Amino acid sequence: MTEATTRASSDVLLGVWMLGLAGFVDAIAFIVLKGNFVAFMSGNSTILGYAVATGHWSLAALSVTLIILFFIGCVVGASIARWAGSGGHRGVMVLIAVLALVAAIVANTASPQMGVMLIAVIGGLMSSALASNTDVKVGLTYVTGTVVKAAHQLVAGIGTAHPWAWLKTFGFWSVFAVGAALGGLAFHGLDTASLWIAAGIAVVACVLPHRRVPADQ
Numbered sequence: 001m002t003e004a005t006t007r008a009s010s011d012v013l014l015g016v017w018m019l020g021l022a023g024f025v026d027a028i029a030f031i032v033l034k035g036n037f038v039a040f041m042s043g044n045s046t047i048l049g050y051a052v053a054t055g056h057w058s059l060a061a062l063s064v065t066l067i068i069l070f071f072i073g074c075v076v077g078a079s080i081a082r083w084a085g086s087g088g089h090r091g092v093m094v095l096i097a098v099l100a101l102v103a104a105i106v107a108n109t110a111s112p113q114m115g116v117m118l119i120a121v122i123g124g125l126m127s128s129a130l131a132s133n134t135d136v137k138v139g140l141t142y143v144t145g146t147v148v149k150a151a152h153q154l155v156a157g158i159g160t161a162h163p164w165a166w167l168k169t170f171g172f173w174s175v176f177a178v179g180a181a182l183g184g185l186a187f188h189g190l191d192t193a194s195l196w197i198a199a200g201i202a203v204v205a206c207v208l209p210h211r212r213v214p215a216d217q
Contacts, residue, residue: 014089014208016175018126021201023179025119028187028194032107032116036062039123041070042144066120073124081128092129093206096122100202104195112192119195122202146172 022039029038036059037043044063051060080095081088099122107115146169153166186194 014129014205015172017201017205017208018129019172019175020179020182021198021205022123022126023176023181024183024186024201025116025122025195025198027180027183028198029116029119031184031187032112032192033062033066036066038066038070038116038120039126040143041067066117069117069120070124070127073121073126074128075124076121077125077128089129090206092125093202093208096125096129097199097202097206099125100195100199104192104199107192107195115192115195119198143173143176146170146176 026037026039029036036047044066048060048063048067051057051063076095077092080091084091099118103115103118103122105115106118150166150170150173153169157163157165183194183198186197190197
């Protein structure tokens, strides 16, 4: 196996793992926050528009807060990936794990809503984790874009030597969907204790193979 193939494989492994985690926590957030998300900002934007139009100001405030927290996570993740050198991606993974543990503690000892809202920062971090200098060219939480890209690849592959290349991209959607299903099942069985599972998944991500990016990239 060549170095490039090994590098791409590690990117895909980490991407799949984080996609599953994103689906897992987003399903839990949807239940706890009664319809809002921590990884699906398009959904929160739609809810924000509805809330403003109908005068549901507390719902609007929640949606705005989640979007801001997600944005902060994206900025922090991108900053670490850019300026932390070869250990940048590992640093993002460690931060995700730490925040997941904090969120689980808060949700299980103080406020389920506050704990889950913290995960919006993790959603942003996950979106930045493989956003640059990797071979995973789909957004970790942008599932709509992933489905669209798979459709374009399907059409582009017709009559070529690689007609099934789109299945790899479409597979990222299925990972998110399976993660969401497992998150929903876990919450119904364990309530907020299911966030400890999410924290465990995040901790495992810290030891998965990572791309080592030269410091000058």
